[in-house]
Amino acid sequence: MNMNETPPSLLGLTTYLMSRTGKVARGRLAERLTARGLRLWHMAVLAALVDFGPHVQRELADRLAVDRSDIVKIVDDLAVAGLVERARDTADRRRVTVTVGPAGRALLDRLHAEAFTVQNDLLAPLTGAERTQLAGLLRRVYDHVQDDNAPRRPGR
Numbered sequence: 001m002n003m004n005e006t007p008p009s010l011l012g013l014t015t016y017l018m019s020r021t022g023k024v025a026r027g028r029l030a031e032r033l034t035a036r037g038l039r040l041w042h043m044a045v046l047a048a049l050v051d052f053g054p055h056v057q058r059e060l061a062d063r064l065a066v067d068r069s070d071i072v073k074i075v076d077d078l079a080v081a082g083l084v085e086r087a088r089d090t091a092d093r094r095r096v097t098v099t100v101g102p103a104g105r106a107l108l109d110r111l112h113a114e115a116f117t118v119q120n121d122l123l124a125p126l127t128g129a130e131r132t133q134l135a136g137l138l139r140r141v142y143d144h145v146q147d148d149n150a151p152r153r154p155g156r
Contacts (some may be wrong), residue, residue, distance in 0.1 A: 013087035025122055030115045041074045043064060043115075045107040049084065057086070057096040083107060 010016045030040055044064050049055060055063065061071035078084040083104035089095035100108075110136055123131050 006078040016046075021122070025118065028118045028122070029115055032118065033111070035129075039074075039146060043076060043108070043111050045074055045098075046083065046100060046104050046111070049098060050105055050108055054091075054097050057098055059110070060098055062133075078104065 001143075025117065026040065034040060041064075044066075045060065046064055048060060051071060052063070057071055057075060058068060060066075060075070061068045064071070066074070075084060075096075079086055083101060085099045085101055087097050087099070089097065123134070126134065
């Protein structure tokens with residue numbers, strides 16, 4: 001008896017397959033980031049700042065669905081590393097604007113390369129056309145579950 005064999009009834013559930021594959025993908029990328037002293041949230045913050053521009057810290061937490069107290073630690077880590085800059089609003093000292101710096105942009109480029117390496121390894125069994133099709137299907141599902149009316153946890 002193979003103790004590592006997955007029950008066939010689970011293999012028939014697309015949600016199970018997505019979950020397990022996502023866990024492996026996340027773990028592999030997290031491993032590469034950890035080697036750089038980073039976590040996935042560091043990459044997410046850098047990506048949001050590069051893609052959308054400077055953010056008030058509170059809005060950055062909302063955009064990424066990160067608890068506001070957690071975003072403070074993530075931004076602190078990035079600021080100490082010289083990857084982002086923070087500035088207090090002179091009119092409202094509670095507002096802190098976060099801006100990505102040149103080192104943060106350069107690091108994000110390297111992190112994207114790491115992510116593509118992990119992605120290419122995971123998707124190795126698929127042809128280019130199948131990868132494109134999978135990405136399109138996953139994007140449609142992702143867009144479907146991004147419901148702006150979903151209830152938010154306290155602190156967000």
